[in-house]
Every structure is written in structure tokens, then in C-alpha cells.
Amino acid sequence: MSTDTEVQPSNYHHQKPPFYRDATVVKWLFQVGALALVVFALWFLSSQARDNLSARNISTGFDFLSIDPGINLSEGIDTRPATGGRALWVGMVNTIRLATAGIFFATVIGLFIGLARLSNNWVVNKLGSVFVETLRNIPLLVQILLYGAILANLGDLQFDSGWDNWVIWSNKGLSVPRVFIADGFYQWAVFMCIGALAARWMYNQRSGLHDKTGENTHPGLGSFAVLTIFGIVGWFIHPIFGWVGNIFGAISDGISKVPEEVLQLVLSAVAISIAANWIRGFLASRRTPGGSARLTDDDKFRIIFAGVGSVLAILVVFVVWPGLSSWIINSSSDLFEVLENKFGDGRTGGPFGVDRPEVVKPGKFEKYGPSGLTMSLGFAAVFFGIVLYTAAFIAEIVRGGILAVPKGQIEAANSLGMKRSTALRTVILPQALRVIMPPLGNQYLNLTKNTSLAIAVGFSDLVQVGQTVGNQTGKNLSVFAIWMLFYLACSLTISVAVNFFNVRLRIVER
Amino acid sequence: MSETTIVETGKRPEVASSSPGEWIRKNLFSNIPNTILTIVFGVFALYAIRGLLGFILSGERRWEAVATNMRLLMAQGYPANQFVRVWVALGCLMVLTGLSLAIWNAKGQLPIKKISNWTMNIGFGLMLFAVLAPISPSSRLGWVIAGVLFLTFGFGLWMSTKNNQNRTLDSIPTVWFSFGFLGTLVLSLWIVPFGHYAFTNGELVAETGRTVAMSTKLPFTVMWVLLVCSYCVIIRVRDYLPTGQAKALLVGLWFLSPFVLNWIVLRDPDFDYGHVISTDVPVAALFIFAGGGILYLLTKPSLGELGRLTAIALLIFGVFNWVAAFFGWYPMLQKVRISFVLLALAALIAPNFAADRRTRLKFVTGWGVLIVISHWLITAVNSPSTLELQGPTYLGGFSLTLFVAVLTLLLSFPLGVLLALGRTSSMPIARVLCTGYIESIRGVPLITILFFFSNILPLFLPQGMEIAELAAIVTGYTLFSAAYLAENVRGGLQSVMRGQYEAADAIGLTTSQRTGFIVLPQALRVSIPPLVGQAIGVFKETSLVAIIGAYDILRIANNVVPAQTEFLGVKREGLLLVSVIYFIVAFSMSKYSQRLEERVGLGER
DSSP states (O other), rough: OOOHHHHHHHHHHOOOOGGGOOOOHHHHHHHHHHHHHHHHHHHHHHHHHHHHHTTTOOSSSSSSGSOOOOOOOSSSSOOOSHHHHHHHHHHHHHHHHHHHHHHHHHHHHHHHHHHHOOOOOOHHHHHEEEHHHHHHOOOOOHHHHHHHHHTTSSSOOOOOOOOOTBBBEEEEEEEEOEEEEOOTTHHHHHHHHHHHHOOOOOOHHHHHHHHHOOOOHHHHHHHHHHHHHHHHHHHHHGGTTTTTTHHHHHHHHHHHHOOOHHHHHHHHHHHHHHHHHHHHHHHHHOOOOSSBBBOOOOHHHHHHHHHHHHHHHHHIIIIIOOOHHHHHHHHHHHHHHHHHHHTTTOOOOOOOOEEEEEEEEESOOEEOOTEEEEEEEEHHHHHHHHHHHHHHHHHHHHHHHHHHHHHHHHHHHHHTTTTTTHIIIIHHHHHHHHHHHHHHHHHHHHOOOOOOGGGGGGGOOHHHHHHHHHHHSOOOHHHHHHHHHHHHHHHHHHHHHHHHHHHSSSSSOO | OGGGGGGGOOOOOOOOOHHHHHHHHHHTOOOOOHHHHHHHHHHHHHHHHHHHHHHHHHHTTHHHHHHHHHHHHTTTTTOOOHHEEEEEEHHHHHHHHHHHHHHOOOOOEEEEEHHHHHHHHHHHHHHHHHSSSSHHHHHHHHHHHHHHHHHHHHHHHHHHHHOOOOOOOEEEEEHHHHHHHHHHHHHHHHHSSOOOOOEEEEEEEEEEEEOOHHHHHHHHHHHHHHHHHHHHHHHHHHSSHHHHHHHHHHHHHHHHHHIIIIIIIIIOOOOOOOHHHIIIIIHHHHIIIHHHHHHHHTTTTGGGGGHHHHHHHHHHHHHHHHHHHHHHHHHHHHHHHHHHHHHHHHHHHHHGGGGSHHHHHHHHHHHHHHHHHHHHHHHHHHHHHOOOSSSOOOOOOOOOOOHHHHHHHHHHHHHHHHHHHHHHSSOOHHHHHHHHHHHHHSSSSSHHHHHIIIIIHHHHHHTOOOOOOOHHHHHHHHHHHHHHHHHHHHHHHHTTTTHHHHHHHTOOHHHHHIIIIIHEEEEEHTTTTHHHHHHHHHHGGGGGGGTTOOBBBHIIIIOOOOOOOOTTOOOOHHHHHHHHHHHHHHHHHHHHHHHHHHHHHHTTO
């Protein structure tokens, strides 16, 4: 290999490699091969599935959504759903209910345990450590089953089981007081919106004064006081906002008059402008100092992808799903109509009400009355499981986030003469939150996915209902598709929310 | 990584130890809020411990349900007449552990001071137990005496380290301490009769002499002796052994052990020796010699492009065999198809071994070993088992949990690395495919994937092809865990400096060489701690197979034991035991990963 190249280096430079060693050719050959393999595999599997399904006389499709599945659910907004779709919807509502409550309580408990693990007090510190190390090293499913078994062995429901009818527990579940939205809530909400505007104005006013004079004018406290005053006053005089319903009624009528074609055109215009905007921004970001954009294969691919995406969106609007725009019009019109009905005459009660749980005896056995907020055994087992398990992880995240704040920041705050609480609020927590937020979002995702373990204790979440419906109708494949879509949508929602906060919390650089 | 990183070089500066009074004042009663916190949470802690002890020791608990069903929980329906195979498998693992400890020369030292602290803590714990547990006064006294004994012993140890300034012994090797600890546990089997329970005429009686400890004390003693002996023998001759090769051999054995122990030792395949001699051995020999010859030629340094073309031709042929199998064009042994693909892959990496004769022969020998092992295992899996089974599988209970977890981890590792490489590569289609796969798998819960593979997968298979329940579970779990593993590896890949790629390009490495020798070693080193974390997660989530009907330890504790007529509805005891077992394994793994993190030096930079 040879002296030639050493004598004439320029020749070597111009030698083209054989085509099968050319990086570009190999790369694309490999990719096309991989794509072909994937497509072949999918085609093969789906053709097999078609043959197998027809051999077993099972039809695919989603028609089961409108057929009576003939099942009873253990709990939910509808325990005897009339259609398969309704059954799955009940399951989704149960899942969302469980996940929302779980996220709230896991965050609160996790925050406290995380702070406890940073405490100087030996007892508090050790208790926090034991909580975290025990709960995160035992599988969630084992915990759920264990809590379920313990709850199932509580005493029978009697009229005096529990703490004086504020909290009642028995082997039929747990019942706690229910706080509900009463008649006057929507008028009161309008009051509070105005109150929020006033509070914001107050905040600006006070902090403006602070900037000018340097005095501590307590802007946060002032605006909170304004909001409180509005809340209290509104509690009594909120019926004066009964007329707001008419505005919503007018909006509802207006929307229902919009022709379908106009909305279709607007939607296409939005799709095109989003794609165009994105491409323009992308080109701008790839601009070299010379002025022209330098694009790699990959960049071109992305641009094409964005264009194809907008075309696909337009196709969906006009061809694939022409009913979409009329659906949007109808449902938003309906939404405003519902809002209109929420205001109206005779709604003079307070915004909230509280009902204590009760025990009734309609037949031979006692059961919980409808007034309290009752957790069934299954719900309670899964709820305690996911809350405690996730709280252990969140505690570690909180602790890590606070420890990640550089020591110099705390020392600087001390040397400025800040109080410990002020330093915590204005220096440490904002920086810790930046570290805490992304893994916290991950834990929320995990918690939502972990609600699917409810099937082990027979709580009717989406997976349990789907499994029942699938076995009943033989449409396991379609149910699986619905599961995937639902959980992907949940994941997407949570990541969008978390990302929103991440962007807000990011360090502002020049 | 040489041993130098393992040895603890510097000791931490000793903190001036304060007197107990000072310590209590500083950590518990430094100011008024602190005092209130201490009192409130101290009372809460005592109350919680008392409640827990009351729950465990209450007369309603039927721990004999767990003691009687211990074999069921550990190895479900493994035939009793062949149960010695389970012990052989465990013994192999013990020997491997002993050998590894000796070869890697674990040098950890445990300070006497720490041991004295532990002993005193145990003493305090026993006293606390004696005070809080709902037990009879006489046994309370016994526990108090035991606590006092431990306390005095620990205190004596502590004083001995303090007074003796020119001490010769201030720490003992961790290995010997662990051996001593395990030895004490085994010894306790001979002294304490764990579980006096057996069934006579369907009635549970406390038989004297026939205990759970009875049936296991001898095997467990043998296990302990195997562990200690293998360690002692090797540590004596360690200096005369070629350490590097011994380490490579041991890593190989560890890697093989799950497969060999499961499919050869536990399953006991009934080889049809006529078929083995007439077909299997000749086929294997053909691949070893003909394949080895081809590989030897391909590693010739002056071969150039011809080698790559041959490898690609082999790969196309290997893949074509599978396509032909799908359409049924010509018959071929599955083993042969797999071997052709292996040969093609070996041919693809052959140019990396193009050097002197020694290296080439080494490569060819490696090929021979690979063929021997893979053919042996494939033949074993395809032979019927000699076990007389009642259930669908010979694995069950804790052994099933372990098997599913280990197999999933081993299989998902290469897949996850490939996915991570695909996601970070500059090839758009590959990246979109990998990203789409990873994100959609990560978006759904594991249980739905497991349902898919146990219920729906049979619909996708060609007619007449079936997949065993366990195989379907492991497949689904592997595909799931690979997506998570890929994200961990991706984090490592992103931490590799751009300069490393450029340096590799500059010295003329090919893409695969750059990835295999430069990028991946650095990326994997960074992602070791998250990978251990993921291993813990995989182990814990193995419990989900109970939902889809596999008889793992959780399902037996939750469904099988409470259904026995003797122990109807006894569920909490079994579940508590399962929690404790999972906790011990997961907790020790997480402690290990923390130590590993310190050693790798992450978070220090």
C-alpha cells in the first residue's frame, strides 16, 4: 500500500472509494434495508393476524364500542354501561381520578418526607430514611396487594365505626367528608376572576412602590389580602352575577352559526402557517455567518417532514375526517350552552358545601350512604400503594434537588443578612425547583402508568375494564390500541405541562 | 479497570467523637422547636414500632402457613424426587461466587469500630423489642438479657479499639466477616427448629424432629462449605494463576450460568443420543471446522475488500434462509439457520482481528467455543425433559422471578444499546424508527405490554407455531425493558466528548471500530449507575407476571396459599414475607450501586 500514495498524496485524495464503501451509499442502503425489514415484518405479522382472526371467526374493528358488552363494573360514574365505549369511558374516568388524586397526595407527602430527610433532628431524619428505603424497595404490586389484604381484614361496617362520622373505615372501604361545588360556585368564580385582576393590580402597585422607595411593601401579602376580601365578600353577594349566563348564551349562538367550510379553511391556514413558521425559524437557526443556510441531509429531511405534516393535517381536515370541523363547532357551542345553564335564577346557595359520610342500612347489610366521599377497597389499596410508593421517589428527588444548590448560594444569602426563611424562599427553592422539575414529571408519568396495577385488586380502571370488555367481545387487539392511545395522550399531557414549567423556570441567559 | 481503583487508598479523616450526652444535645434537643419535633416524632416512632410488632406477633397471625409452604414459595412444583438439582444449581452459583471473590481479590476491610457499633445497635434493638413487643414477661426477660449481652460485647469491642493504641487488629476483611455471618445463619438451622410443622392426615401438627430446618440444614451447610472452600483454595494458589485469563473465564461462566443452570441442570433434557451422534455432532463439527476455516481466511490481513464482500454475501444468505423458512421453500434445521447468521456476524467483525497468526487462531477458537455452546443449548432446549411435572413449567415461585429478571436483563441489554445507538445516530430513518419505538413503549404501562404478549401475540404467529407462556412473557418484558435501557445508555452516549469521535476518525478507525472501542466503553462506564437502578426496577417489576397468570412467588403467596384448605384466607403473612424478600434483594442492590457510584467517581466531578 504503497509508495505511490506517499509520492503523490493528491492522487490519494481524489481516489473515490468503491461504491460499497462510500459512507453515504452504505448509510442509505442500511436505512432502506432496515425500513424494508420493519415494513416486511409488520406486513407479515398483520397478514398472519388477518388469517388467524378469520380462521377463529373474530372480526377486528371498533364496532364493539357501540354494542352492549353486558358487564357490571365495580364502581365509577356508571356501573352498568350500555355500550362498550361507555364502559371504557368509565374506566378512563376512574384512571384519571386515581391518577389526579395520587399525583396531588404523592407530591405533598414526598415534599415533606424529602425535607424531613434534610432535617438536623436525628429522629425526623431517620424516620424519613426508613420511609424512603422501605417503600421504594418493595415492588408496588406487592404493596398494593398487601394494603388490599390488610384493608379487607378491617372490621365490618357498623354505625359507629370510625371517628365520629368524619372518617369511617371498614372492610367495605373508606369514607371521608365530601367537599362539593354548590349552586353558587360559578357566580362566585366570576367574582374571584375580578378579584384576581384586582390582586394583580395591587401586586404591581406595591412592587412599583418597593422599587421606588426601597421599603418593604409586602406585595405578595397585599395581593393575597385583596383576593381574600373578594372571596369573602363574594361568598355573600355573588348572585349579582347571574346575568353572565346571557353572555355565554350569545357566544354559543354565535358559534353555532359559523359555517363548516370557514372553520376548515381556518384550520388549514393554521396548519400551513405553523409549518411555514417552523421552517423559517429552522432555516434562520441554520444560517451561517456568510448569510446562506447550510443544510445536511438530515436537516432537509426535517424540513420535508414538517411540510408533509402540514399537508397531512389539511388532508385530515378535508378528506379523512370531514366531520371534524362540524364536531368542533357543535361541541364548543354545547360547552358555552352548558356554561350558560350554570348561571341562572335561583342559584343563591354558597359556592361550596361539605357533607359528612353516613352509614345506611337499606336491606340486610349496612353500606355507605351517598353523602360522603367513599373509597372502595380496591381504590383505597391502589391509592395508598401509588401514593406511598411514588412519595418515596419524590422525596429523594426533592432532597437531591435541594442538595444540588451550590453551597455558595446559601452562604451568599447569609452574608447579605437574609433570614433563613427568606433565603429558602427566594434563593434555594427557585434553584432547587429547576433540578427537581424534570424527574418529578417523570414520576408523575410513572404514577399514571402504575394506576394500571388496579387490575390486581379488581378496581375498574381502564386496563381492567378493557381486559373484561376484550375477553367478552374477543376484540383484544382494538382494546390494546385504545389503551395505547389513552396512555400516550396522558403522557403527552403531563410532559407538556411539565415542559411548560421547565421553560418558565429556566435560567434567563442574555 | 485495574485493582487500584478497588483498593481504598485514603481513609477519611476521623471525626472527633463527641460524648453521648453532647451528641444527644446537639442532634435532638438543640432548641425548643427541635425538642418538640424529637418528642412528637419519637412517640410516633415508638407507637409505629409497637403497632408493627403487635401485627407480626399477634396470635391471629398464622406464620406456619409460610413455614409450611416455603418450598412452594421458592421452587413451586419442582418434582421432589429430583429436588437435588435445585441444590446443584445453587451450589454452582456458590462455587462461582467463591471463585470470583478470590480471583478479584476483594480487599474490603471492615473496621472493628463499625462492627462494635452494629453489635451495640442490635443490643439496643433487642431491648426495644423486649419493651415494646406484646410477649409474655418471662420471654421479655430473655430478650432483655440477650440485648444486654450484645450491648456489653459491643461495648467491650469498642473499648478495646479505644484503649489499645498500638493495636495490631483494627479491622477484619469484609469477606471473612460475611462468611462468618452466613455461617452463623447456617448454624442457626442446626440449633433453632424453624417451623415445627407438618401435615398428618390433613391436620396441622407440631411434629418434633421433622422441621423445615431439618430438610434444609444439610444442603445449606454444603452450600456454605462450597462457598468457603472454593474461596480458600483459589486464594492460596491465586499468585500462580494467570489472573487475566481466569477473570475472562469467570465472566464467561457467569454469563453462561443462567442458561446452563436453567436448561441443563434444572430442566434435565433427555438427549436422544442416536440423533445427537447422527446429526447434531456432525453439523456442529462442520460449522466449527468449515466455518472456522472461512473465518481464518477472512482474517488474513492482505485480504482487503474481498473479506467484507464475503461477509455481506454470508449475511444475505443467512437472512435469506429465514425468509425461505417463512414461505416454506426448503427445509433446514433451525440450528443451522441460526449458525449461518452467527457465521455472518462473525465474518463482519473478522477484519478487526486481522493480525498475526496467534490473534487469528484465538478468534477461530472463540468461534468454535461459541458453536459448541450454542448447539449444546439449542439441542438441550429441543429435547424433552425428564421431569414429571404437574404444572405447565418446572420453574415457579422465587426461581421463576429470578429467571425472568435475569433473562430479561441479559437479552434487553444488547437490544437497548442498539436502540440507543440508532436514536443518537445521524441516519434520519433509523433515528425516527428507534425514537418512535422507544417513546411509544415508554408511554404505555408494562402490564398492557404483558397482556399483549400473553393474549394477542398468538394471533400474530404463523399457523401451527406456538409460543410458550413463559417465552411470551420474557419476550414482551425484554422489548419493554430495552426501551428504558436505551434511554439510560443514550444519556451515557451524549456524555462522550465530540473530540473522542474526531480522534477516532483521525486515526482511521471504521465506524464500527469507533463505536465498539472508543465510544461505547466510555458511554457505558458513565451509565453504570442508572443501569444498576434499572436492573433493580426490572427485578421489582417482575412481580407483574403474577397478574397474567404465571406462578411466581407473589402469585403463590397471594392466590395459592390462601386457597389451601388448612390456611384458608391466610394472605397477609405470605405477602409480608414476599415484601421482605424483595426488599432484601432490592435494598442490597441499591446499596451496591451507591458504592459503585462512589467508586466510578460520578458526582465528584
